[in-house]
Amino acid sequence: DQQVKQNSPSLSVQEGRISILNCDYTNSMFDYFLWYKKYPAEGPTFLISISSIKDKNEDGRFTVFLNKSAKHLSLHIVPSQPGDSAVYFCAASLTGNQFYFGTGTSLTVIP
Amino acid sequence: EPEVTQTPSHQVTQMGQEVILRCVPISNHLYFYWYRQILGQKVEFLVSFYNNEISEKSEIFDDQFSVERPDGSNFTLKIRSTKLEDSAMYFCASRVDRGRDGYTFGSGTRLTVV
Numbered sequence: 759d760q761q762v763k764q765n766s767p768s769l770s771v772q773e774g775r776i777s778i779l780n781c782d783y784t785n786s787m788f789d790y791f792l793w794y795k796k797y798p799a800e801g802p803t804f805l806i807s808i809s810s811i812k813d814k815n816e817d818g819r820f821t822v823f824l825n826k827s828a829k830h831l832s833l834h835i836v837p838s839q840p841g842d843s844a845v846y847f848c849a850a851s852l853t854g855n856q857f858y859f860g861t862g863t864s865l866t867v868i869p
Numbered sequence: 870e871p872e873v874t875q876t877p878s879h880q881v882t883q884m885g886q887e888v889i890l891r892c893v894p895i896s897n898h899l900y901f902y903w904y905r906q907i908l909g910q911k912v913e914f915l916v917s918f919y920n921n922e923i924s925e926k927s928e929i930f931d932d933q934f935s936v937e938r939p940d941g942s943n944f945t946l947k948i949r950s951t952k953l954e955d956s957a958m959y960f961c962a963s964r965v966d967r968g969r970d971g972y973t974f975g976s977g978t979r980l981t982v983v
Contacts, residue, residue, distance in 0.1 A: 762911075792971045801873070801960050802912065804971030847912060854967045855900070856925050859912035 764860035777835040781848035788850040875975035892961030902962040
């Protein structure tokens with residue numbers, strides 16, 4: 759069961775431009791969402807989160823948008839930097855304990 | 870910066886053998902987790918552990934799996950009789966509380982069952 763979906767397995771963006779990573783979910787009861795970033799041979803690193811009572815959360819170059827009616831969230835990275843090249847996972851939770859992860863989007867930022 | 874440490878980084882085992890994957894969570898964290906990622910697939914929840922007991926587990930976490938916090942610092946995942954389909958990257962994670970921060974993940978143990 760794919761409760762959290764990331765339909766784009768990969769994305770390439772020029773340095774300095776905006777990267778937009780998308781995530782869709784099926785369970786309307788999810789109330790908390792996170793984005794993780796993962797480099798090869800490392801564990802996922804927490805990036806940014808958003809609660810279902812908000813529609814936007816910003817942290818520096820990273821902004822997460824939540825559209826509950828569409829069951830869609832997105833991560834914007836502006837401006838994109840080569841060091842942002844990694845796999846990005848979105849994750850959602852009902853209980854704040856167990857998270858359901860998407861399959862990831864591999865972002866490549868081209869210098 | 871505090872880290873979650875996992876050992877070994879790579880474990881190869883024969884089908885039917887028992888394996889123990891070890892994790893040292895961050896010292897002031899209270900909630901502990903195991904996730905796994907089969908190659909090319911999504912990261913999947915296995916189990917959460919709080920106050921010396923399992924608080925949630927997934928369908929994957931059947932009788933072949935167990936977790937333990939034997940000495941207040943280590944957090945282990947045991948697979949009693951490994952199957953080929955247990956081959957995956959296993960991630961340990963911990964967090965201070967169930968608030969609004971994400972987990973801190975370890976770098977993972979790659980388990981290969983042959």
